[in-house]
Amino acid sequence: MKSFDEMTPKEIVQELDKYIVGQYEAKKAVAIAVRNRIRRQKLPEEWRKEVLPKNILMIGPTGVGKTEIARRLAQLSGSPFLKVEATRFTEVGYVGKNVDSMIRDLVEISVNMVKQEKIKEVERQAEELVEERILDALVPESKAMPVVTNPFINLITGGQQQQYTPEDRRRFRAKREEMREKLRKGELEDEEIEIELEETVSPFMGIFGPGMEDLGIEITNMFSGMLPKRKKKRKMKVSEARKVLLPLEAEKLIDMDKVVQEALDRAQNRGIIFIDEIDKIAGKESAVGPDVSRQGVQRDLLPIVEGTTIMTKYGPVRTDFILFIAAGAFHVSRPSDLIPELQGRFPIRVELSPLTEEDFVRILKEPENAIIKQYQALLSTEGVELVFTEDGIREMARIAYQLNQRLENIGARRLYTVAEKVLEEISFEAPDIPEKRVVVDAEYVRRRLEKIVQDEDLSAYIL
Numbered sequence: 001m002k003s004f005d006e007m008t009p010k011e012i013v014q015e016l017d018k019y020i021v022g023q024y025e026a027k028k029a030v031a032i033a034v035r036n037r038i039r040r041q042k043l044p045e046e047w048r049k050e051v052l053p054k055n056i057l058m059i060g061p062t063g064v065g066k067t068e069i070a071r072r073l074a075q076l077s078g079s080p081f082l083k084v085e086a087t088r089f090t091e092v093g094y095v096g097k098n099v100d101s102m103i104r105d106l107v108e109i110s111v112n113m114v115k116q117e118k119i120k121e122v123e124r125q126a127e128e129l130v131e132e133r134i135l136d137a138l139v140p141e142s143k144a145m146p147v148v149t150n151p152f153i154n155l156i157t158g159g160q161q162q163q164y165t166p167e168d169r170r171r172f173r174a175k176r177e178e179m180r181e182k183l184r185k186g187e188l189e190d191e192e193i194e195i196e197l198e199e200t201v202s203p204f205m206g207i208f209g210p211g212m213e214d215l216g217i218e219i220t221n222m223f224s225g226m227l228p229k230r231k232k233k234r235k236m237k238v239s240e241a242r243k244v245l246l247p248l249e250a251e252k253l254i255d256m257d258k259v260v261q262e263a264l265d266r267a268q269n270r271g272i273i274f275i276d277e278i279d280k281i282a283g284k285e286s287a288v289g290p291d292v293s294r295q296g297v298q299r300d301l302l303p304i305v306e307g308t309t310i311m312t313k314y315g316p317v318r319t320d321f322i323l324f325i326a327a328g329a330f331h332v333s334r335p336s337d338l339i340p341e342l343q344g345r346f347p348i349r350v351e352l353s354p355l356t357e358e359d360f361v362r363i364l365k366e367p368e369n370a371i372i373k374q375y376q377a378l379l380s381t382e383g384v385e386l387v388f389t390e391d392g393i394r395e396m397a398r399i400a401y402q403l404n405q406r407l408e409n410i411g412a413r414r415l416y417t418v419a420e421k422v423l424e425e426i427s428f429e430a431p432d433i434p435e436k437r438v439v440v441d442a443e444y445v446r447r448r449l450e451k452i453v454q455d456e457d458l459s460a461y462i463l
């Protein structure tokens with residue numbers, strides 16, 4: 001497959017089509033935005049400053065695919081992705097989370113992402129090291145080889161030296177290889193062994209008050225190299241030791257400095273931050289009350305979206321090329337209620353349409369991870385073939401759509417609760433189903449949902 005940077009906006013949209021039904025305008029907008037970011041990165045330094053980043057404002061009701069589009073785009077482009085809610089932030093200087101923290105969180109996600117990738121690369125090598133460590137525990141040298149005291153050597157060394165004859169060594173190696181074979185065959189998984197684990201003693205955790213967690217972690221991190229490492233012996237089964245040791249051995253093999261460098265680079269140049277509920281911090285100006293702090297949050301957002309440097313525990317991070325996607329329903333407020341400067345930072349506006357009953361039908365069956373495909377995959381693990389008839393799918397879509405009209409419109413999220421209820425019984429019975437083929441048709445769907453749908457209170461709870 002082509003690398004993401006070579007993909008045209010059209011191809012990006014095609015990829016997104018595999019997961020998200022409809023919402024063409026929004027897909028097109030994000031495809032253009034990421035492409036523009038790549039274009040901007042290629043500009044000469046002096047031009048880069050002139051061309052403002054093209055951030056996006058998505059307007060649309062809940063559950064119609066706003067987050068999903070951004071998340072899939074991030075996945076496709078190998079970008080670190082963070083979703084935050086604008087309402088969670090408070091103005092700098094007040095108790096609570098400052099907007100800066102979103103950059104620190106993004107970097108953290110990026111570090112984890114790169115670290116996981118690097119760990120994957122060294123996994124084979126780490127598995128070999130884990131095997132050696134388990135063998136060390138299964139066949140300890142001192143037990144496998146008798147201590148021979150040679151009076152002459154003792155005289156010279158003060159009696160500390162252990163002497164092994166070549167024969168001892170040969171036997172020891174043979175024993176070890178024998179155990180290795182058993183280990184590989186999986187015969188020793190339940191064997192109990194003693195493993196020595198290293199842990200850093202941190203005297204700093206817990207002495208910082210609420211809201212200071214960042215600082216606590218930062219200080220602990222700063223000193224982690226200097227802090228004493230305590231060795232602790234733990235008894236566990238071989239199978240458990242594998243799980244515990246693998247990340248530890250893998251971590252020793254990767255170069256954390258390089259990981260951090262790459263992670264910073266990735267966060268700065270590819271990061272995507274999705275700011276949900278932006279409409280909730282837009283509001284008419286008033287002198288006192290919460291509006292002041294909402295505007296404060298908007299003001300704090302400005303430099304970040306515009307391009308500034310934020311200090312993180314991994315080093316300074318520039319925000320110039322991070323793509324920001326703000327989203328909201330804007331039922332009460334309007335985009336024009338945001339402070340003008342912020343409006344200007346989100347020049348790409350897209351409206352997402354409410355989903356129709358027909359969209360629901362497609363969402364149920366078409367995406368690569370479609371809901372009905374998920375259930376089919378789950379049940380196939382127990383040998384049950386789940387078949388949905390076209391009218392069965394339509395009935396689920398119809399009921400979900402009606403419930404949205406009657407109760408609260410939560411978009412495609414309704415499909416999840418409806419499908420869960422329809423398939424609850426089958427999921428429960430699966431292991432005992434004799435014929436191993438179950439057909440879900442309109443009749444079946446109605447039977448499962450009828451009672452609940454008719455009862456207003458009940459549907460509000462269950463569907």
Ligand SMILES: Nc1ncnc2c1ncn2[C@@H]1O[C@H](COP(=O)(O)OP(=O)(O)OP(=O)(O)O)[C@@H](O)[C@H]1O
Nearest residue numbers: 019020021022062063064065066067068363412413
């Ligand atoms: N157009 C769509 N195509 C496929 N799946 C969709 C679509 N819209 C929503 N979904 C599914 O519904 C769920 C909720 O969607 P999503 O998280 O994108 O909502 P949203 O529009 O961001 O709403 P909110 O602002 O409340 O988070 C997701 O699991 C998503 O897969």
